[in-house]
Amino acid sequence: MILIILLGAIAGTLVGILPGLGSSAGLALLFPVTLGMEASMALVFLASIYLGSMYGGRVTSILINIPGDAAAIVSTFDGYPMMTQGRGGIALGISAVSSFIAGVISLLILAIFAPLLADLALYFAAPEYFALILFGIAAIASLTDRGYLKSIIMAVLGFLLSTIGLDFISGTGRYEYSPHLIEGLDFVAVIIGLYAIGEILFNIERSFKLNMKKGNMKLGNIFPSWRDIKGTFASTIRGTGIGTFFGVLPGAGASLSTFLSYSVEKGQSKEPDKFGKGKMEGLAGPEAANNASVGGSLIPTFALGIPGSATTAILLGVLIIYGLQPGPRIFDxxxxxxxxxxxxxxxANILLLFANIFLVPSFIKMMYYGQWYLNGIVVFICVIGAFSLAYTVFNVWVAIAFGILGFFFKKLDYPTAPFILALILGPLAEDSFRQALIMSHGDFSIFIARPTSLIIMIAAVLFLLYPIVKQLISKKKS
Structure with missing residues (x-):
């Protein structure tokens, strides 16, 4: 069983590292391997892949600015700047330690409080989900340091592009000028273009080189110190709480929790201007939220039979295939x-911590000796990753188009976080909004009539007003 766990964790890490796959695709690809296994062994193998992919997604995010999946996007914000400053090993170490702590705590919560937290998730219906998504967008837009108006513009642009494809409720096609757009833009292709290709174009223009010298290869410069771990511990705990809570909510998952964790860290920091420039707290918090969402998402999956994420939906299907009935009685x-x-x-958490820590020197050496060929390697990975999403050249063109857009966004200093979050959560926001109106027969008061929805809406408005109030106060002081 331990060998199966180790194999699953390593396979998951490799899946997470490859751009465009992610945990859901990894489970779907490797599920046939489990046929013929005992139920417990098969499910442990798949669960280890799930956890390993969460660890693996951060490797390419930090080293070459290519998120392995949507949840790893936030790791690029401060992880990649740390890499360019010659602190890539420390970034990998901090993320591994934060992920480990968060994983252990979230699994303890899963083991002890599963029924209680599952009951809490029942209070969230369509109005609450819509309010929650607005809150996520408002939080990330209001706390960016690149201009409030620019953040709002990028969020609106993300929402607009998320409407491409078939309408979920009526089945009507919208803006599908090509058959490839029927299911909308593949956000992974967009991410590959926006972050990886855009970054390469930007680096080529300014003749950028990684800040890596032979001296950076010393162990003291590769592994995080106890002081680094102690300094990011509070961020890790906050990220764990956010990741576990949002993991419990079906559909919210790791993506929203990582963005919110980053917003919280930046909002409470005494040095918010250093976020996006290699701030360790901006990496530790979201990485903790990412891994904590695994334990959180398993709570409704086991206790209610409601998948907390796309990956746990696959696990739910596997449980049923093996003749098990997820729900309140599964523990009996x-x-x-x-x-x-x-x-x-x-x-798996323990094995992944040691594996990731001991692999850090290998990752750093690989970057040191391959830095002169990095642009070509990254472009090759981007093209292969984009093509493998649906085995069509169309996604390669999407990645290239958004790579060019990403270059101009970076040149003009437009933040990409609100855009990506709106693009990913736009369909869920629209579906939740329209389902809420169907529930209320077209009465918009449903969003403020329900206490939970009203509280989240008020919090979203406060976040949107925060930059304006902050600007007025600073003007008054000056």
Whole structure:
């Protein structure tokens, strides 16, 4: 069983590193391997892949600014700047330690409080989800340091592009000028272009070189110190809480929790201007939220039979295939399988921590000796990653187009975080909004009539007003 956990964790890490795959694709690809295994062994293997992919997604985010999946986008904000400053090893180490701490705590919460937290998720219906998404967008837009108006423009642009494709409720096609657009823009192709190709174009223009010398290869410069770990511990704990909570909510998942964690860290920091320039707290918090969402998303999956994410939806299907019935009684009817999965994830967390820490020198050496060929390598990975999404050249052109856009966004100092978050969550926001109106027969008061929705809406408005109030106060002081 431990060997199966180790193999699953390593396979998941490799899946997370490859741009465009992510945990859902990894589970879908490797599920056939489990056919013929016992139920507990198969599920532990798949759960280890899920956890390993969360660890792996940060590697390319930090080293070459290519997020392995949507949840790893936030790791590029401060992880990649640390890499360019010659602190890539420290960034990888901090993210591994934060991920480990968050994973262990979230799994403890899963083991102890699963029924209680599952009941809490029942209070969230379509109005609350819509309010929650608005809050996420408002938080990330209001806390950016690149201009409030620019952030709002980018969020609106992201929402507009998210409407491309078939309408979920009516089935009507919108803006599908090509058959490839029926399902909308593939956000992974957009991410590959915006972050990776855009960054390469920007670096070529300014003849940028990584700040890596032979001296950076010393162990003291590769591994984070105890002081670094202690300094980011509070951020890790906050990220763990956010990741676990939003992991419980079906559909919210790791993407929203990482963006919100970053917003929280930046909002409470005494040095918010250093975020986006290699601030360790801006990496530790979101990485913790990312891994904590694994334990959180398993809570409704086991306790209610409602998947907390796309990946747990696959796990839910596997549970049913093996004749198990997810829901409130699973802890009584199949305790051996459930507890084997939970204990297996604890072991996977420990194995992944050591594997990632010991692989840091290899990653750094690879970057040191390959830095002169980095642009060509990254472009090759981008093209292969974009093509492998649906095995069409169309996604390669999408990546190139958004790479050019990403270059101009960077030149004109437009923040990409609000754009990406709106693009990813736009369909969920639209579906939740329209489902809420169907529930209320077209009455918009449903968004303020429900207490939970009203509280989240007020919080979103406060976040939107925060930059304006802050600017008025600074003007009054000056």
């Amino acid at each position: 009817t199949s305790p051996d399988v459930v507890w084997t999965i939970i204990v297996g994830l604890f072991i």
